[in-house]
Amino acid sequence: MEANAIQDSGLFRPVTPGGEVIKMSEKRAHALAVEPKFKCRDVRVFYGATEALHGIDMDIENTGVTALIGPSGCGKSTFLRVFNRMNDTIPNARVTGDILMDGENIYDKKIDPVLLRARVGMVFQKPNPFPKSIYDNVAYGPRIHGLATKKNDLNEIVETSLQKAGLWNEVKDRLKDPGTSLSGGQQQRLVIARAIAVSPEVILMDEPASALDPIATAKLEELIDELKEKFCIVIVTHSMAQAARVSQKTAFFHLGDLVEYDDTEVIFKNPKDQRTQDYITGRTG
Amino acid sequence: MTLISAALLAAVIMAAFIFGRGLAFSRGGAFSASGVSGRAHSLPAYHGYFAAWAVGVATILAAFIGWMLRDTIGFEVVAILVIVTAGAGFVVCHQLINPDFRARNFVETFVKMALFLCSGVAVLTTFGIVLSLVFESLRFFEQVPLLDFLTGLQWSPQTALREDQAGQSGAFGAVPIFTGTFMIMGVAMFVAAPIGLLIAVYLSEYASKCTRALVKPIIEILAGVPTVVYGFFALLTVGPAIRGFAESFGFSVPTQSAIAAGSVMGVMIIPFISSLSDDVINAVPQTLRDGSYALGATRSETMTKVIFPAALPGIIGALLLAISRAIGETMIVVMAAGRAANLTGNPFEAVTTVTVQIVSLLTGDQEFDSAKTLAAFALGLVLFVITLALNVVALLIVRKYRERYE
Numbered sequence: 001m002e003a004n005a006i007q008d009s010g011l012f013r014p015v016t017p018g019g020e021v022i023k024m025s026e027k028r029a030h031a032l033a034v035e036p037k038f039k040c041r042d043v044r045v046f047y048g049a050t051e052a053l054h055g056i057d058m059d060i061e062n063t064g065v066t067a068l069i070g071p072s073g074c075g076k077s078t079f080l081r082v083f084n085r086m087n088d089t090i091p092n093a094r095v096t097g098d099i100l101m102d103g104e105n106i107y108d109k110k111i112d113p114v115l116l117r118a119r120v121g122m123v124f125q126k127p128n129p130f131p132k133s134i135y136d137n138v139a140y141g142p143r144i145h146g147l148a149t150k151k152n153d154l155n156e157i158v159e160t161s162l163q164k165a166g167l168w169n170e171v172k173d174r175l176k177d178p179g180t181s182l183s184g185g186q187q188q189r190l191v192i193a194r195a196i197a198v199s200p201e202v203i204l205m206d207e208p209a210s211a212l213d214p215i216a217t218a219k220l221e222e223l224i225d226e227l228k229e230k231f232c233i234v235i236v237t238h239s240m241a242q243a244a245r246v247s248q249k250t251a252f253f254h255l256g257d258l259v260e261y262d263d264t265e266v267i268f269k270n271p272k273d274q275r276t277q278d279y280i281t282g283r284t285g
Numbered sequence: 286m287t288l289i290s291a292a293l294l295a296a297v298i299m300a301a302f303i304f305g306r307g308l309a310f311s312r313g314g315a316f317s318a319s320g321v322s323g324r325a326h327s328l329p330a331y332h333g334y335f336a337a338w339a340v341g342v343a344t345i346l347a348a349f350i351g352w353m354l355r356d357t358i359g360f361e362v363v364a365i366l367v368i369v370t371a372g373a374g375f376v377v378c379h380q381l382i383n384p385d386f387r388a389r390n391f392v393e394t395f396v397k398m399a400l401f402l403c404s405g406v407a408v409l410t411t412f413g414i415v416l417s418l419v420f421e422s423l424r425f426f427e428q429v430p431l432l433d434f435l436t437g438l439q440w441s442p443q444t445a446l447r448e449d450q451a452g453q454s455g456a457f458g459a460v461p462i463f464t465g466t467f468m469i470m471g472v473a474m475f476v477a478a479p480i481g482l483l484i485a486v487y488l489s490e491y492a493s494k495c496t497r498a499l500v501k502p503i504i505e506i507l508a509g510v511p512t513v514v515y516g517f518f519a520l521l522t523v524g525p526a527i528r529g530f531a532e533s534f535g536f537s538v539p540t541q542s543a544i545a546a547g548s549v550m551g552v553m554i555i556p557f558i559s560s561l562s563d564d565v566i567n568a569v570p571q572t573l574r575d576g577s578y579a580l581g582a583t584r585s586e587t588m589t590k591v592i593f594p595a596a597l598p599g600i601i602g603a604l605l606l607a608i609s610r611a612i613g614e615t616m617i618v619v620m621a622a623g624r625a626a627n628l629t630g631n632p633f634e635a636v637t638t639v640t641v642q643i644v645s646l647l648t649g650d651q652e653f654d655s656a657k658t659l660a661a662f663a664l665g666l667v668l669f670v671i672t673l674a675l676n677v678v679a680l681l682i683v684r685k686y687r688e689r690y691e
Contacts, residue, residue, distance in 0.1 A: 084579060086578065086579060089574075089575070089578055114581050114583050117579055117580065118580070118581035121580070124572055124576060124579075126572055128570070128572035128575065130590075130591050130594075130595070131591075140580060140590070141581065141582075144580070144581070144583075144586050144590070191576065194576075195580065198581065
């Protein structure tokens with residue numbers, strides 16, 4: 001969102017001394033597209049004296065869905081919370097290593113986690129709509145970040161966000177109803193709409209379907225499939241079938257280590273590591 | 286004597302239990318030693334409990350009836366009556382107990398009835414208090430019209446005790462007393478509500494675990510200070526301080542004033558508000574905080590826009606509890622608010638409250654049928670109605686928000 005604003009303003013567009021805007025070469029544009037969104041080098045997370053993640057090196061693609069799988073307690077959720085610095089809110093948690101987002105270290109002192117979280121949205125395991133109306137839930141982010149100055153702009157943001165989350169048709173006549181009056185699946189899509197409303201670049205999802213029934217899950221997966229066109233999505237899931245359905249890249253975590261990271265197809269059809277094979281065939285985990 | 290009777294009764298009940306359980310064991314062929322049965326309806330212990338209940342209740346009833354009639358029938362007859370009843374209980378149990386007897390169902394019914402009776406005691410006590418208030422108040426309203434009481438602007442309850450006493454006409458207009466009560470409550474809430482709520486916010490969202498563990502108990506000590514200590518603190522320290530402060534500006538303020546009593550009372554109820562609100566704020570699910578932080582909200586935005594609204598029903602409950610505490614508080618106002626029933630809107634003047642007036646009406650030599658004494662019941666009734674209304678409003682608010690939020 002911020003990056004877009006800067007580009008639009010033209011302030012940071014490369015210009016020749018003559019004032020002519022340099023056109024990005026196609027090669028350069030392509031390089032940007034394949035440049036990873038996140039580069040992680042030797043990421044370690046400590047809870048007190050316990051090391052929960054033992055030096056993760058991993059690049060997250062700019063496009064598509066990256067799934068993090070692994071047995072309970074393997075560190076996949078901890079790793080996910082590294083990307084929007086949610087671990088900062090846990091007392092005693094400490095993160096070391098480099099996490100570069102578009103080449104910028106998000107753990108740098110200059111970075112304000114509050115602003116970072118506007119760029120990296122998150123959806124949690126349990127749907128957590130605020131005790132407010134559906135409208136106010138979606139408008140919450142735009143309001144605190146001052147994204148809309150006029151009532152109409154805010155209405156539009158709310159409507160498009162709900163549309164993108166595939167919830168608009170179900171709730172358009174009851175925007176004043178409390179968010180908690182929706183069903184579990186609707187609540188989870190409301191929460192996604194809430195995250196989309198601040199136009200993040202990345203959406204992190206922490207087992208978003210674990211509290212949903214199969215039909216709501218199917219709808220959610222459909223939604224993820226649509227969202228990946230516009231957002232970089234990282235999803236933690238304990239359902240291997242879900243990882244196989246929605247993701248293009250899959251990372252397998254085990255006991256705080258990144259065991260294997262490859263195209264989803266490779267991970268599920270042709271895993272290189274024995275531990276990965278054991279997990280996806282159901283022998284462990 | 287009483288001790289011996291109680292011990293005897295306990296022994297009889299114990300014996301009945303052992304008797305019933307033993308019977309069940311000996312008669313129910315299918316009872317196993319461990320109490321597990323294939324055929325019998327109830328476990329042996331239930332037969333024991335049944336026998337204990339039946340014999341116990343019958344014996345206690347017989348003893349009670351006998352005690353009431355002891356003067357007409359004589360003590361020996363009472364003793365015989367009790368013994369015969371207990372024996373009859375044993376005989377009935379002896380007849381009833383067999384593997385098909387539904388001892389468990391009987392015991393469950395007994396227990397349910399006992400639980401019901403216990404709750405009945407609380408309810409009946411409440412009704413009793415309300416009824417006595419109502420009837421005594423009715424007697425008062427025979428002498429002083431209800432409308433005069435509720436709308437009268439003058440309160441001077443001294444009535445003539447003897448025919449020849451002059452000058453004491455007695456005026457029972459309760460308005461000055463209630464305005465005094467509400468003014469002191471208002472001052473107290475003005476002090477306590479913001480401070481208490483901010484303490485709760487600090488403790489639950491900002492304080493480190495260590496600070497919280499230290500600060501919360503210290504604040505709760507405030508609630509443990511006897512109110513009489515607050516009272517003389519208000520009278521001897523706060524009152525003169527306010528008077529001195531006002532005098533330095535050229536105003537004259539009495540030592541006993543609404544603001545002195547109210548502010549000290551406010552300090553007293555701070556821990557109620559802070560402690561209850563802190564618990565309520567802590568009970569807001571962590572997922573809501575995470576959701577707000579993940580959207581890039583700051584701590585204060587999360588607090589004011591998500592957590593506070595979610596905790597609001599509980600916070601309102603805490604505030605209303607504090608209000609009813611403030612209305613019912615007696616000692617501080619007796620000492621620091623004064624006794625003059627001034628009808629005033631100025632918190633720097635002496636006022637009086639309902640509780641103070643009840644105290645002064647009922648202390649000293651009293652006739653229990655004079656309007657002066659009965660006025661205490663009327664005041665108590667109105668106070669009761671007000672706190673009841675407050676509680677109902679609190680419940681309604683809480684319910685409304687609960688429907689919205691859950």
